[in-house]
Amino acid sequence: MCSSALVFSVVTSFTGVLCCFLLPQPVYPCIRLNNRPIIGILAQENQKSDPHPQGISYIAASYVKHLEAAGARVVPVRINRTEDEYEKLFNSINGLLLPGGEVDIERSQFARAAKIFYDLAIKANDESDYFPIWGTCLGFEQLTLLTSGKNILTVTKTEGVALPLTFTQAAKESRLFKTFPKDLLQALSTENITANYHDWSLSLQNYTNNNKLQSFYKILSTNTDGHTEFISTMEAYKYPFYAVQWHPERNAFEWVQKTGMVHSPSAVKASFYTADFFVNEARRNFHHFATKTEEEDALIYNYCPAFKGQDVAFLQKYYFD
Ligand SMILES: *[C@@H]1O[C@H](CO)[C@@H](O)[C@H](O)[C@H]1NC(C)=O
Ligand SMILES: *[C@@H]1O[C@H](CO)[C@@H](O)[C@H](O)[C@H]1NC(C)=O
Ligand SMILES: *[C@@H]1O[C@H](CO)[C@@H](O)[C@H](O)[C@H]1NC(C)=O
Numbered sequence: 671m672c673s674s675a676l677v678f679s680v681v682t683s684f685t686g687v688l689c690c691f692l693l694p695q696p697v698y699p700c701i702r703l704n705n706r707p708i709i710g711i712l713a714q715e716n717q718k719s720d721p722h723p724q725g726i727s728y729i730a731a732s733y734v735k736h737l738e739a740a741g742a743r744v745v746p747v748r749i750n751r752t753e754d755e756y757e758k759l760f761n762s763i764n765g766l767l768l769p770g771g772e773v774d775i776e777r778s779q780f781a782r783a784a785k786i787f788y789d790l791a792i793k794a795n796d797e798s799d800y801f802p803i804w805g806t807c808l809g810f811e812q813l814t815l816l817t818s819g820k821n822i823l824t825v826t827k828t829e830g831v832a833l834p835l836t837f838t839q840a841a842k843e844s845r846l847f848k849t850f851p852k853d854l855l856q857a858l859s860t861e862n863i864t865a866n867y868h869d870w871s872l873s874l875q876n877y878t879n880n881n882k883l884q885s886f887y888k889i890l891s892t893n894t895d896g897h898t899e900f901i902s903t904m905e906a907y908k909y910p911f912y913a914v915q916w917h918p919e920r921n922a923f924e925w926v927q928k929t930g931m932v933h934s935p936s937a938v939k940a941s942f943y944t945a946d947f948f949v950n951e952a953r954r955n956f957h958h959f960a961t962k963t964e965e966e967d968a969l970i971y972n973y974c975p976a977f978k979g980q981d982v983a984f985l986q987k988y989y990f991d
Contacts, residue, residue: 707764707952708965709737710747712787713990714771714780714808724976725989726750727779731975732923732984733769733806739922740945742952744970748990749779753786760790762959762968765802765952768809770867770917775812776821784809788816795909802910802951807868810904810913814872818882823870827895830930832862832937833916835891835902844890846905846912849950850943857936864902864916864940865930866893867983871900871915887913910951918944925980 711734713727720728727749734744745763747756760766766787773780787803794801805813815821835858841847847855857863874892877883891903893915902915917924921937959965975986 701954703953704764704956705741705953707742707949707955708745708762708959708969709742709765709767709949709952710745710759710763710787711737711767711769711970712747712780712783712809713749713988714769714773715749715778716989717772720978720987722976723989725991727990728984728987729970729990730769730771730919730924730984731986731988732919733767734970734975734988735923736919736941736945737767737949739942740949742949745968746970746973746988746990747783747787749783751783756783756786757790759968760787760794760801761957762964764955764957765804765948766791767948768803768805768812770807770809772808775808775815780808781812781815784812785816788813791911792909799957800910800951800954801957802912802948802955804948805911805913806919807915807917810915811868811870811872813911813913814883817886818880822872822876822880822883824873824876824898824900825869826871826873826898826900828866828868828871828893828900828915830928831866831895832930832932833864833866833893833902834858834860834862835864835916836893837891838889840888841890841903844888844905845910846903846944846947847890849947851939854936854939854943858940861934861936863921863932863934863937864893864914864918865920865932866902866916867920867930868915871895871898874899874901877901887911910954912948912951914944923985924983925985926983927981 716723791801887904893902905912918941921941
């Protein structure tokens with residue numbers, strides 16, 4: 671609440687309006703927030719291993735629950751739409767999550783849509799329209815390609831392993847980790863709680879040798895497969911873009927019994943705090959649907975997730991045509 675009568679200083683910032691109250695003391699800075707955020711999650715082509723797909727694309731329900739648990743609503747961003755449709759949707763939502771998966775980051779429809787939204791987000795943020803993007807696993811890999819313009823990933827032995835994060839010096843002052851409780855940061859750095867399920871990684875070496883990536887992203891944590899040191903968490907310097915090679919959503923919402931899956935209290939807490947952070951970023955965006963009906967029709971509540979069994983990577987999936 672920023673009642674204008676009480677405001678003694680109004681500063682227009684990158685994010686919108688910052689203001690301070692005169693009464694009562696103490697003086698709290700406050701940022702105008704959108705407490706009804708809606709976040710898009712990008713769908714992708716079905717997995718080849720899926721025996722019963724019910725459409726041409728899917729979103730794993732764990733990503734939806736992850737964001738919902740932190741106070742957001744979700745809209746599916748379906749593949750194979752026109753650029754105009756994507757632009758209209760971009761102007762209706764408050765952030766975008768690029769999930770994990772296994773499609774081609776150069777040739778898939780997932781990659782095509784990701785590029786359209788990425789370009790729109792760069793333009794929006796340059797014009798002080800705060801629009802956050804989060805990439806998880808495949809989403810992380812997609813973001814490295816979008817920024818560098820090429821695929822510079824390398825194969826690592828990181829399929830089904832839970833690792834503790836090796837934080838960089840920059841982590842402490844990062845937007846992402848600054849908001850995490852101290853005991854959680856301690857757990858993240860000492861316990862094996864970040865789930866890794868990827869064959870490809872951005873090595874520290876290739877990051878360092880790539881000017882575009884190095885000037886765009888700040889490294890917050892790294893990991894190693896015993897051979898190659900790779901980036902596990904990064905955030906952009908000038909844009910509200912975040913990428914994790916690990917899977918925060920799985921700790922709380924996927925139950926396949928497999929190495930690398932951890933459901934301990936600190937693992938679940940790590941899951942929640944990452945979502946909480948990103949949803950708070952989305953609260954700083956004020957895009958909205960043109961009408962209530964358009965919003966209603968776009969929300970994921972119009973779809974029913976299919977239960978795929980507990981013994982597969984994604985226990986519930988939403989399918990789309
Ligand atoms: C999606 O788009 C691609 C390329 O534009 C096309 O090859 C494919 O057939 C489309 N799929 C569907 C189901 O429309
Ligand atoms: C660096 O990127 C190239 C592709 O441009 C890839 O072939 C190579 O394996 C990568 N090397 C490392 C150490 O990541
Ligand atoms: C825990 O992480 C360490 C790396 O810090 C790794 O060497 C070890 O294999 C991991 N343990 C498990 C059970 O994944």
